[in-house]
Structures are given as structure tokens and as C-alpha cells.
Amino acid sequence: MPGSNTDYFTRDNATRIISKSKFRKFIWLTIVFLLGIAIGSIPSIVLYIRSSHSGSNPSIPSGWNIDDYQSNSDYYNELTTIHDFNQTHNLRLDRLSSPQFHPQHGKSVIYLRKQFHMPDLNGSTTTLHWTCLQTNQTKQLTQPIWGVHDQQFYWVDDKTILFLSNRKSDLIQLFQINLPDDIISLIKFIEPIQITDYPLSIDNLLVNRQATRLAFSCQVYANLSIEETYNRTKTEGLSSELVYKFDKLFIRQWDKFMTGRRHHPIYLYIVQ
Template sequence: MGFECKKVLLFSAFFLSGAVIVLIPCIVVIARRSNNCPVQTTTTMTTPPTTIWNASDYQSNSEYYQSLISPRNFDQSDNLRLDRLSSPQFHPTNGKSIIYLRRQYHMPDLRGSTTTLHWLDLETNTTVQLTRPIWGIHDQQFFWVDNNTILFLSNRASTDLRQIFQLTLPANVSQTADFIDPIQITNYPLNIDNLLVNRQASRLAFSCQV
């Protein structure tokens, strides 16, 4: 019985010795690898504040260039600062005035744009900006309904969706000292496109994309 116990103890001692011999290199390898691992650092991302463009920081390109002191060469940024004029339409009765669209960009960083309605007297060359410029707001696709009423599309709605607006011109547009606030006609939950008005201005058609 005593011999059997000694035999068991002897085998146990050999087994433990072998386990220790195998375990020591593993511990050394793990320790070296942990020392070679780079220390992980936490990077904090800082987001720049969002700039809101509105009528309070409105500046035309002519005002911007008048504020420059020293002359410089014309480059691609100056090309972007040029106003885009489009879609002129004559007065439906006398043809002595036109309304057109004017797209202009935020000065001086060009990080926003707006499209507004303008009126031009062809006899006196008097120009009046009809709708208020707000960065991100674009008027488009306008129609003369009668001598002093304009229908047009714009995203001036509180929902930021394109809707139909009506602009009523005063009797003497050339004497207009401030912007004219348009009236919102539609309030659909979708953007309105492709506005059409018949010659009698009694019917209109448009499309909405779902």
C-alpha cells in the first residue's frame, strides 16, 4: 500500500514539473507581446459649429467687391460669385417690364445661395428685388397670372418643401422700398414641380413625386 502511494506521488511530481516547464515559456511570450502592444489612446473629435445663413448676413457681390481694398486677379471663386440671371418674362399686357430669377451666393465664403424674383422697368432701367433673399431658399417657375399677380414655386414654406406661392405687385413697383412677402397657396406633404398655368390663368397644373 505504501509503495503504491509513493508511486502515485512520484508520477504527480513528474507531471507538475512538466507542466511548470511548459508554462514558463508561455508566460514569457505573453509578457513580451503585451509590452510590444501600443497604448490605445482615445481621440476626441471636435465638430465645428454650424453656420446658419439668413437675411441678416446678406451681402450682394457688388457690395463685396466694393469692400475690397487691393486689386487682385480674377479666379474661379470670382466666377462663382457672379449672379445667375434666368427665365425673364415680359409683362403680359404692355411688355414694358420683365420679371426674372436671380441666383446669388453667400459672400465671401460661397457656402450658401438663394434665388429671388426681380422686376425690371425696360424704359427707366429701374430694378427692384421683389422677394426676400434667405440662404437656402430658392424661388423658381413663375407665371404672370394678371397685370400684378405672380404665381411661383418656392421652398419658403415652413416645411422646407416646394409649394405654390402668390406674389401681388403694388400699383407702382418702382417705388417699392422693401421686399414683398408672398402668400402660400398650397400645403402638400410633397415637393411640387412642373408648375403650368393656362393663358386665361383660370387653371393650373403641377406634379408631385412620391
């Protein structure tokens, strides 16, 4: 009997040891399985977070869409509650600037209009507009495209407008539009003609009163042309942006001079 009891307890202990090892193995397999599920769900979580952020902060519109633009008056007419005027409302207002009268009779005016993507202000565009001062009729001359800004325009004659814009690339170049005889009947936007195609942006356009010459500035190296400056910046691996870095408090001193790129005037003849 004692022998049989001892054998019984031995088998019972062995069974308990085997059960504990199986339980531990089951626990480890469960942990590994749960970790696998957690790791596998990481991409889905990342995509969800990105989609939620993109929904709350829309990207800048890539181009012009007539359904993507809402005028200031339409936006505020749709509001059903009263809002105090704040800085956001001020930013939504269109900017009208740089009016220039017709060079001969002065009965019409061309000006710049900067409009913003409504209502989130996520993008803007600047275009040329024409207004008849006698009838108060207005026509938009150039097509609005988000991120494109027309600027610094001049009447060359009663039918030709020169202006600067970044319509074809990120670089600011010289463009021209030819006005039709009957601007009131204009249905489509006028397609601008690109005049210059420099590898660097130009700025500060000026046209003389006789409309025979024009001048603009460009950041170039001394005694180098625009093309030579561009080639030098590419060879030296320099950025086209002009940035100054100060390692101490800036105090104007006259013991040094710049050897980098500076704005230089460039003159051209206008052939009509």
C-alpha cells in the same frame, strides 16, 4: 562587536527596502495623478478642436440678415490686390434667369436672381426681381432667405404672380404675390401667399395663356393621390427621395417596368 556590526547592517538593509517601497509608491501615485490630469483635460481639448474647426469653416446662415450679405461689387471694390479670375470668382457671380415680360404692355420684366453668401459661398438664395425697361429701375419683390429658392414663376394677370418655392418648409409648394399699383415706391418685400399645402413637393409648374388653368407634377404612385402616396410612404417606412441602386452595369432593357412613384401631371383651375 561582530554582533553589533551585523545588527547595524540589518537595520541599514531594512531602511533601504522601506525607502525603495516608498519611492515606488510615490512613482505610482505620480503616474496616477498625471493620468487623471490627462483624462480630465480631454473634454477641454475636444471643445478647443471643435471651436477651431468651426472658426475656419462657418456654418450655413440660418436666415437672412442684411448685415450678413455683401454684394459682388462691394466685395471686389474692397479688394486692394489684383487677382486672376478663377472658378471661385465665377461662383460668386449672381445668376439672373427666366425673364418674363409684362403680359399686356411688355414695358417691365420679372426675373429670378440667385445670390450667394459672400465671400465664402456658404449658402445661397433665389428671389424674384422686377425691372422697368423704360427707366431701368429695379425692385426686389421677395425677401431673400438663405436656403430659400423661388422658381418657375408665371404672370397670371398684370398684378398677380404664381411661383414655386420652399419658403414655409422643406417642401416646394405654390405661392402667389400681388403686385402693387406703384412698384417703384415699394419699400418692403412683398409677403407671398401660400396656395398649396401638399405633404409632398411639387414641380414643373405650367400656366395656360388664358390664365385659367395650371398644371404641375408630383411623384405619386399610380392611381393614388398626393395624400394617399404620402400615407403609403409613411406606412411602408419609405423615404421621400427617389433613389435607384444598381448591382451591375446598367443597360437599358424593356423587359421590366417601374412600380414605384413617378411624376404625374396634376391640373387645377385658377379662380380669379
